[in-house]
Amino acid sequence: MSVPSNVPGVLGNTSLDRFDALIVGSGAGGSAAAHVLAASGQKVLILEAGDNHFPGLDRSGLIPELIPWPLYSNDEIKMARRFVLQDPLVEPRTFRQTENDVARPNPDVNNLTRNVGGAAVISSVSYPRFTAVDFRMASALRAAGRDFPGTSFADWPLSYDELEPFYAETERLSGIAGAAEGDGADPFQSPRSGPFPLPPQPEMYVGRVLAHGARQLGYHPFNYPSAIATRPYDGRSPCVSCGFCSYYGCARNAKGSPAVTTLRRALLSGNCQLRYNAHVTRLLLDVTRRRVTGVEYVDNNGQQRTAVADYCILAASPIESARLCLLSDPDGPGVGNSSGHLGRHMMFHFQTTGVGIFKQRLHGERGRSITNGMADFRGITEGGAALRSDRPLGGVVEFGTSSEPITAAHESLRPEAVQFAHLVGVSLKQLLVESPFHAHIAVMIMQGEDAPQPTNRVDLDPTVRDVFGLPVPRLTYKNHAFELDASAFYKPEMLKVFEAAGAAYGFFDPFDPTVPPRSRHVLGGMRMGDDPRTAVCDRWGKFHDLDNLYCADGAVFVTGSGYNPTPTIIALALRMAGAIVSPAAAERVVRRTAGEIRAA
């Protein structure tokens, strides 16, 4: 056994050459599944399209219990240059609003990260759970007599209560800081079996100011549950509020991204090998077309290679997972698509971004990205069991900002801003020096639920090709009145919060339907359900059409909720992997493989 690896491009046990499981993607879902499977003795191969910026992730640190430092840093240029983002120069995507339009190549179609650990590595790791009503949204809307023509709401084939133990394990593995009860807790959250494993995060000035405004209006702001260590936790260093949070990889492993939590556990188990810069291009099927035998991938030298395993788990993020199924069946409807629903019902949270400008410097460049939030605009009752009749379904509102100066200056350079500056005779230098968008800004983002629609879909673009010569994903997406009306309903309320908080100005990022959804919460495309005619995956995440193909990313989501999705992706992947090991005892398997948390 050779852990750690000394082979370039490989982490984990390099001597493994026969695999039970092959996982495409090392993000939230793939890493969670890898952890449970490897801890259960399965031999796991993970193929990751991106590079690795966690050198030594498969070995113990300078001080044995500490994870070695990553290559992430407080560096705006590195991130502005797409250090880890999917790069449209080599991997473009195309976008259109409806099937009647011609899709155009677009650099902003949900460009998630390409790196070991997946998109959560550079997210704010805001990790709330979904609520009970989220899992039966179709029934709840029907019971309330609310009908939205053109939408495809459905109930999930599992309940919140069934998922709760897996949420608890997700929170323990990821080291989530939050308040389960009392002042800092979200009253709209559904019942929990226990407290968060870590105490709540220190609040930043911006968060406190907006929470103060919200409280004055009778709302219920809470300390945002985040997978950011507030104590030494499982080899991770506690956060020191460096300020470079959302959009940056953590420089000290305080963020409990999949890389330093579930993936690291899998790599240290001796049962897992990860090959990075390995871009999967095709699933290989046997003659029955019911079994995946392996995959083809292109390695970092541009060589085409093959990997085989007994079963395969797709966890490449919804757009790429759907694309892989379509690429692997060029003459047919796509692998796993007898239902015709593969790639459909795509969802992105509909973000309503309110901007408050304050007279004083709020220095949002200190602190984490989001320390406070409120769910009063989600439109559900306390405890999250039912819909409120007096307001639409919006989403959780995040209080905070990332206001590093280059990012802020680029805001000032948007064409409309330049036009206004000319109009009133303000120079770019004045904008830089007085920094209204940098030091004085407070942001509220509502993560509104967007309705699932069969017409919102991913398929293959007929003309545009990526650097491998393969057809690229084409996104067809148009917002429904469901989320647009909710956004319009809550906007005046958001302005009131800004006013009560003491802002001098409040306005909104304008919504432009001709550009792709800005949210990086990408969900749907392989929704789960018991009926193979309407669902791609079953209630465990296995493809109805195949005997040994699974999906462990956000593609299996039936509806999108109005809370951040990552912990739900992880909980579902843990549960799926447990069911692979022992179909009747998923929960027991996950409990057995849990392992210790090493709190230094």
Add this chain to the structure above:
Amino acid sequence: MPTGEFTRREVLRLGVAGAAVTLLPRRSMFAMAAEAAQGFLTSQQLAILEAAVARIIPTDTQPGARECGAADYIQSMLSFMPGSDANCDRRVNAADLTATVLAAAQGHRPGCPLGGDSDGSGVVDAADAVRAEGAVFGAQPVYAGGPFSGRQPQAHFPTGSTPCYVCHGAPLQQSATATGSAAAATVDNYPPNFFTQFLPLPRLQALSWKIRILGATAVPEVAGNPLARELPEADLRRKYRDGLAALESTSQGQFGKSFVVLTGAQQTTVLNAVDPAFMTLLTGHTIEGMLCAPEYGGNRNRLGWQLVRFDGDSQPLGYEIYDESVPSHYRERPDKPNSGPNPDEDCSGFSSGINRFLTVISSATLTQPGRRFPNPFCFDVPA
């Protein structure tokens, strides 16, 4: 990397550029060396660039883009190629082709993956120069390393173990200004600068940066991707060569003088007359060059950060010191608090110009107009 023909052509071009320098009259060997080290843009082009960025963010009572070294940043960016910076001076030029041979005599620069015995034969010889030509397309300063720059100290020391920057749980050490024996401990409290150790690029990123610097035609693999030709960040060398030439020719055409010697008002006229796409590109890069981490070649003496009152990278210190001796386990920095207003917050708000600007923005969005609120106040939140 499939660079065969391109490699030779590019090397040839660099060689021709070097030769052109030698043909310039009345230049000493020293001047030649300095010229060669300039990077992609010639000194004439660089002078126009300097003048242009200085007009975009002018110098007044406070420094502008010129003092912040924004042009150096752009020069540095245009000069790198995958693997080109063999001598690690953040400039790519003919000097890199001989750098590997010279490096042995000069000592190995830390952070430079190339240099000296580049083919691993144990001897530094002409073969290394050949290898260096190939390496001109291998690893380069595109992405700074991590996690720390060494500009901020580590607040915590492990008790009784080797000083390190991975630990937590011990009291705050004295600042860097401490003297005597305390200073010795404090020096170790600053981690080394990892930012200078630029990261190697995997294959796809190397291809992508080739498109950025040389254009889509240099990478046949992306023939099926229109974005490789259309995006503003592609083909930067050509765009700068053409853009700077347009500034100069417009200037000569309208005023009969070089852009460099025009008055500020005349320069503004010229900037407004050239391709707006180039001006957008240049303005964005000017901002980056003023506010980047200094390792990227701009933000000279951190003047850009001072201008916008930004502290830059704050790791590993941060703004909430982890301290187990206090009940919350976190202690704020009194000079730079995380949870409340700055101690010197004057709450003076904005100039009338910025207020006008924000008023226009607030009322401009047609569908959902924002508001200017009647009673903006300035306060700390009640506990």
